[in-house]
Amino acid sequence: MTRPIPLLLLALAVALPLSLLAGRVWVDPWTTPNAAIILGELRLPRALLAVVVGGGLGAAGAAMQGYLRNPLADPGLFGIAPGAALGAVLSLLLGLPGGWLLPLFALAGAAGAMLLLALIAGRAGGIALFTLAGMMIASLAGALTSLAISLAPNAFATSEIVVWLMGALTDRGWPDVALAAPLTGAGIALLRLGGRGLDALTLGEAAARSLGVAPGRLQALLVAGIGLTVGSGVAVAGVIGFVGLMVPHLVRPLTDRRPASLIIPSALAGALLVLIADCLCRLLPLVTELRLGIALSLIGAPFFLHLLLKMRREAV
Amino acid sequence: MLEARGISLAGRLAGVSALLRAGEVTAICGPNGAGKSTLLQCLAGLLLPEGGAAMLDGANLASLEPRTRARAIGYLPQEGEIAWDLSVQNLVALGRLPYRDRGEAQVNAAIEALDLETLSTRPVSTLSGGEKARALLARVLAGEPRWLLADEPLAALDLGHQLDLVGRLREVARSGAGVVLVLHDLSLAMNHADRVLVLDKDGLVADAPPEVALDPELIEQVWGVPARWLGERGARALVAG
Numbered sequence: 001m002t003r004p005i006p007l008l009l010l011a012l013a014v015a016l017p018l019s020l021l022a023g024r025v026w027v028d029p030w031t032t033p034n035a036a037i038i039l040g041e042l043r044l045p046r047a048l049l050a051v052v053v054g055g056g057l058g059a060a061g062a063a064m065q066g067y068l069r070n071p072l073a074d075p076g077l078f079g080i081a082p083g084a085a086l087g088a089v090l091s092l093l094l095g096l097p098g099g100w101l102l103p104l105f106a107l108a109g110a111a112g113a114m115l116l117l118a119l120i121a122g123r124a125g126g127i128a129l130f131t132l133a134g135m136m137i138a139s140l141a142g143a144l145t146s147l148a149i150s151l152a153p154n155a156f157a158t159s160e161i162v163v164w165l166m167g168a169l170t171d172r173g174w175p176d177v178a179l180a181a182p183l184t185g186a187g188i189a190l191l192r193l194g195g196r197g198l199d200a201l202t203l204g205e206a207a208a209r210s211l212g213v214a215p216g217r218l219q220a221l222l223v224a225g226i227g228l229t230v231g232s233g234v235a236v237a238g239v240i241g242f243v244g245l246m247v248p249h250l251v252r253p254l255t256d257r258r259p260a261s262l263i264i265p266s267a268l269a270g271a272l273l274v275l276i277a278d279c280l281c282r283l284l285p286l287v288t289e290l291r292l293g294i295a296l297s298l299i300g301a302p303f304f305l306h307l308l309l310k311m312r313r314e315a316v
Numbered sequence: 317m318l319e320a321r322g323i324s325l326a327g328r329l330a331g332v333s334a335l336l337r338a339g340e341v342t343a344i345c346g347p348n349g350a351g352k353s354t355l356l357q358c359l360a361g362l363l364l365p366e367g368g369a370a371m372l373d374g375a376n377l378a379s380l381e382p383r384t385r386a387r388a389i390g391y392l393p394q395e396g397e398i399a400w401d402l403s404v405q406n407l408v409a410l411g412r413l414p415y416r417d418r419g420e421a422q423v424n425a426a427i428e429a430l431d432l433e434t435l436s437t438r439p440v441s442t443l444s445g446g447e448k449a450r451a452l453l454a455r456v457l458a459g460e461p462r463w464l465l466a467d468e469p470l471a472a473l474d475l476g477h478q479l480d481l482v483g484r485l486r487e488v489a490r491s492g493a494g495v496v497l498v499l500h501d502l503s504l505a506m507n508h509a510d511r512v513l514v515l516d517k518d519g520l521v522a523d524a525p526p527e528v529a530l531d532p533e534l535i536e537q538v539w540g541v542p543a544r545w546l547g548e549r550g551a552r553a554l555v556a557g
Contacts, residue, residue, distance in 0.1 A: 069399035200413050203455070204397040209362050211459075212386030212414040257400045 004254040008268035012051070012275070019047045019275055023282040024289075045174045050278045051271040052177065053169070053237045054247075056184035056229030058270020059263050061244025062251075063191040066198035066259025067222055068131060071252075072307070075230050075244040078223070079137030083113025084234035085165060086141045089148045092161045103179050103235035110231025113137050114223050121219065127205060130219065167238035167293025169278050176236040187228030188267055194221040195260025202259065240293045242300025243270050249307065318359060318389075318463055318494060322368030328354045330519045331368065338462065338494040341486055343505035345498075345530070346515035347539050352498045353394070353467050355515065359496065360391040360465045372463075386414035390461030394468045394498075396452055398440050404451050405436040411458030419458065426458040430484060446477035453484065463494045470497075470504060482508045506530050506545070506552050514538060 020043045021027050027043070029035045060075035067073075075081065087109020091102045120133040145165075152158040197218035200208035209215060233240065247270045248262055255261045274292070277299070281290045318336040323329050328351040336342050336359070344352045357363040358370050361377040370377040372388055390411070398407060408426055412419035427436055430450040435443065443451060449469065456464055469485070470478045482504060489495040489510070499505045505512050505526060512529035514522035516538045522529035527549075535554075536542050545552045 069397075196413055199410060202397075202399045202402065202407075203410060203452075204393055204395055204399075206357070206362055206393045207391060207397075209382070210360055210386060210389070210391035210393075211410070212381075212383035214382050256406050257402050258406060259400065 004251060004265040005268065007254075008251075008265055008272060012268060012272055015272060015275055016047055016051070019050075019279045020044060022279045041173065045177050046169050046172055046278070047275060048177050049169050049172050049180065049236060050275040052180045052184050053233040053240065054243055054270040054272070054274025055267040056180075056187060056233045056270070057240065057243035057274070058247040058251075059188045059191050059267035060226045060229045061246075061270070062248040062259065062262040062266035063194065063198065063222055063225060064244065065248050066262065067194075067201065067218075068127065069201060069204075071249060072245070072304075074241075075226050076138065076241065077131065078113070078117060078134040078226055078230075079141060080110050080113045080117075080134075080223075080227050080230045081234050081239060082138045082141035082145065083116075084110035084231045085239050086145045086148070087112070088164065088234065088238070089145050089161050092164060093148045093152060093157065095153075095157070100175070100179075103176070103232075106235035107183075107231050109141070110227050110234065113141065114227040114231075117223055118220070126215075163291070164238050165293075166291040167240040167296075168281075168289075168291045169237055170289060172236060180232040180236045183228045183232035187225045187230075187232070188263070190221050190225035190228065192260075192263050194218050194225065195263060197221070198259035238293055240274070240296055242296050242304070243273060246300055246303050247273055317371075317373055318496075319371040320355065320359060320368070321371055323355065323358050323365040323370060324367035325351070325354055325358065325363065325365050329358070329365070329515075332515070332520045333368075334513055334520060334523050336463075336494055336496055337511075339489055339492055340510040341489045341495045341497065341508060342511045342513065343497050343499045343509035343526070344513045344515060345500075345502060345505050350515040350517055352515055355513075356465050356467055356496065356498050357391075360389055361385045362391065383414050387459065388461060389463045389465060390456035390459050392452060392456050392464070392466035392469055394471070396448065396472070398448075398452075401439045401441045403437050403439055404432055404443070404454075407440055407451055408432070408436075408454045408458050411455040414459055422460055423458045426454040429457060429487075430454040446473060446480065449473055449477065449481055450484070453481065457488065461493065463496065464488055465496045467498045468500060471500060478504065502530055502535070503552060503554050506554070507550055 020039050027035050027038055064075045065071055065073045084106040088102050088106040091105035116137055117133055121130040149158055149161050152161060197213045200211040200213045248266045251265045251269045252262060255265055277295050278292050281292050281295050284290050320332050320334045323332045332355055344355060346352050358365050361370060364378055377385060409423050427433060430453060432451060432454055435447060440448060440451060470481060473481060485495050509526050512526045513520060514529050521538060522534055532544050541556050543554050543556045546555055547553050
């Protein structure tokens, strides 16, 4: 079923131009002074980055839930996002100059987590071992990140790291878009390639293999796809949680519920969610702008609890 | 032709050889832990034997492309898992995954063959146990496999649905495919299989028509339970003691 795709594309086409105008200062393209610079150099790259990061997280979440056959799975489970965060924190700790180095360190962290996952899980492609390995990598990366924070030379460095970890799209520019967009696009394409395998997994691991799915190949596609989408997302925007969990849920009822047909709609809906959430962060009348990562967690955690309550009711 | 050629696997199977024939229903029986499901998974190409090989038309299953194997051998696992709430139509269409096409004709034929037409748009979560078992069988048939291997397909069904499903499995065999079933219920094997393989922990102890393979003496030897058959051919019942 392709119905949700045009619907979501339309919504994005409406939301994207509107988001450019919204902010602490509402821009009127015809009367605001320097409107072209504000829109072209500040708001457009930021909006596109929101679309790219949200799209990657949405697609990664859909693929992850399909792979684990669990609607509560989140791409963070594989340890790739914490690995990327660790890389970024290291570059901050070392006081490296900004620009390209921080995203590169984050990508290296994501790649390290992916490599470790692939080494531990081996060639057999069993899902339980893989998930446990991912969770251990996540907690190891989390512990190392905490260690890095505690080793920060001064309070300023500590606060810089902590604020970065909260995730945001403030002060991002075209170089960030140029880095994240191709990597995320490639990642989504890889995840989509794994779609048939994810569909087959609906029937369980044994049935999927009997349908000709090669588990090792599917796992490799997912690790690479999630590594590229989530890794590049963390590299340019910090840690942004819950998008990968919430979005596939919201979109699933609009599709035929096959994991393969959920990936692209989830990418579009993730893009829309992060774009709107980022606008709201800009619009809220607070002294400092609300961090995007915090805002999405504030929406996401109650959503997750609502899901759990709903599942409990259904289980009774 | 599907063949087990001296299949051995760590402590579960010891040199099992058997030749399975197309157009027949073969039942694999044996006590718990005898390796029935393990043998079935080896024959489906899902487990790699440590010794021996599973052969399809003279070729080692392990050397076949997964998709080539998937087109020849359909496998129905015991659990009957359906992780997402697909419609019956979309569930059955999963059987076409080994092919590049959507196979609408084959999907519709499978839905018709199992009398699922009126249910085809229903979400699987709304099906009864019997309907779900039929839908899962239709999923395998949509791939038009030459071999249908099913692990305890009747275990979760009540008597009426057992008879219904076993009748449909016999139809599949009549149409020329080979049907191999792991069965716990010896009466079902006796009444509905053309051939029975009896496994115990030492390996294959019988490979014969059901009246011979499920002889009371052998049942006592393998299952450790004295038993006798009541009733007539085609409608026999096993009584312990």
